Amino acid sequence: MKFFDVRTPWFRPMWRRILVFGVTAGWSGFELANGNAGWALLFGxxxxxxxxxxxxxxxRAD
Structure with a gap:
């Protein structure tokens, strides 16, 4: 198993994929708004x- 394995059955429902992506993208925007360009770049x-x-x-078949 890979450390960043996103091809697991847990991610089959679309809402989970949208949620994880949204939290990550939102955190990138939060860091950028607070002036932390390095963290914003990492999360972006x-x-x-x-x-x-x-x-x-x-x-989905994986």
């Missing part, structure tokens, strides 16, 4: 990766 990159994994290449 994580949100971009999650968006790609959850909404572009995600296969």
């Amino acid at each position: 990159a994580a949100a971009a990766w999650l968006a790609y994994q959850f909404f572009v290449v995600f296969d």
Whole structure:
């Protein structure tokens, strides 16, 4: 099992994928609003990766 494995059965429901992506993207915006560009960049990159994994290449059959 990989450490950042997003292809688990837990992420099959769409609402869970949206929730995890939304929290990550929201936290990026929060950090940016507070002037913490480094943390905003880190969480923004994580949100971009999650968006790609959850909404572009995600296969519910996995």
